[in-house]
Amino acid sequence: MNHIIERLAGSIREFKKDSLITPLFVSLEVVMDVIIPLILASLIDDGITAGNMGVILRLGLVLFLSAIFSLIFGILAGKFAASASSGFARNLRHDIFYNVQSFSFANIDKFSTPSIVTRLTTDVTNVQNAYQMLMRVAVRCPLMLILSYVMVIIINPELSIIYLVLIPILGVGMYLIITRVQPIFEKVFKTFDRLNKVVQENLRGIRVVKSYVRDEYEVEKFKDVSKDIYGYFSHAEKLLAFVSPLMQFVVYAAILLVSWFGAQFIVAGTLSTGELVSLFAYTMQILMSLMMLAMIFVMITMSRASAKRIVEILDEESNLTNPEDPVFVVENGDISFRDVDFSYSTDAERICLQKINLEIKSGETIGILGGTGSSKTTLVQLIPRLYDVTGGSVMVGGVDVRKYDLTTLRDQVAVVLQKNVLFSGTIKDNLKWGNPDASDEELIRVSKLACADEFIQHYPEKYDTRIEQGGSNVSGGQKQRLCIARALLKKPKILILDDSTSAVDTKTDAQIRQALMTEIPDTTKIIITQRISSVEHADKIIVMDGGHINAVGTHAELLQNNPIYQEVYSTQQKGGEE
Structure with missing residues (x-):
């Protein structure tokens, strides 16, 4: 628990002053609140009972000023508490998000996206509310309890014994309730992760849901998770409902006992009204x-x-970090795989790549072909160090990728992944992810290379056309071409196209490949595809099968010697004829 407090306290930073001032004003507010009943007692005894108007006016004014000061101190305490807790939550969100940005794919897979979202929203809000309560209520209540009890002892020590009897009853009752509520809340937040996952998947795949008429199924999934949350909260609320009657019992018991014994002390003359x-x-x-x-x-x-x-x-550290003395220059686009093994998990039986040896010269065009699950994408993800090898080494420009500065390496390796992602904003904004300083002329040039300029020009606002979230207002082929243009803006030494032209027609695919060959001849180009027509003119074609390299050669060599390549070619030729 100490570690958690220390870790969270690091996010208070510039709001330490507000955090320290808040308890001060809370304490002053409590002092005023404790003084008021004492003034009221003197007002009744020395003013009203004695019929002394001068005392009534004087103590009435003191009572009024005490109430005003209590109000002012309460307002100031609330103001600084709100500032401190809101600022703390802001810093906490920043620290979480900043750390998440450093995560590798493996780190993100460990937590899952919905869980990270829940922690950034619901969990931060809970901690923010608790922090505000700690600054105000956690200071006010113990201080009020102690000072009020001291005043009771001063007024009548005998009556103070009543509280020593009743307070443990309330304390034990509250303890029993709280110990049963705590495990429920721990389950609730895990269920919130599931709820976010269901909503996120539904919204992301809404077109699939609609096309398969699975609305009712998705609604049922949501209902099940929502029902679990309702059940947990209902159970917790039922337990917490006992707080009110327990409190009322103790309060009424205290009032009755104080009234009974107090009346006797008044009759005896040892206590005033x-x-x-x-x-x-x-x-x-x-x-x-x-x-x-x-x-x-x-x-x-x-x-x-x-x-x-x-x-x-916050404690999670990326398993991909810079070395102590990183290399900041990528000399060329040479790529070398040396006895590379890779697994997404620690289970040695679930290895994805095994004993991969491969040499690619700078400027070559390489095709990678293979069936689903043959680890084609996994292979190329090791080049920009999106994952680290389990065994062996991957060399780029003659240097092990683990020795490079991560930013330097990834700036020189442009990857257009299978799942193309566009962000909310204009087409120009999305393209400038490749180079924030790119001129309009450069944007048009790379868009022409990717065959994107032709459809962009049809929009009334051209490059200032807005892209909706996730690129929902452009087609799959248009999205792919924009992502290729974005990658080209980086002017990389290595360009990886991971099935990135699957949604474009064969004519446009050929135009893009021709443009890449003529415009960036010195860039190493790796094309992962299912279409032989996309790689038949490549310098080398790699055939993957079950995490191994089955064969490497030109189109003609593989067509003559490799059964897997022959089968794929034959199937596609028949499909083309049909």
């Missing part, structure tokens, strides 16, 4: 403080689970 009235006020302050302390424990219980989940993200 004003002091009895103040005792009622202190009774409420003591017991309400105790109840609020219990509620703080409930809030801390909720936030503790959230805090633990947040710190898990």
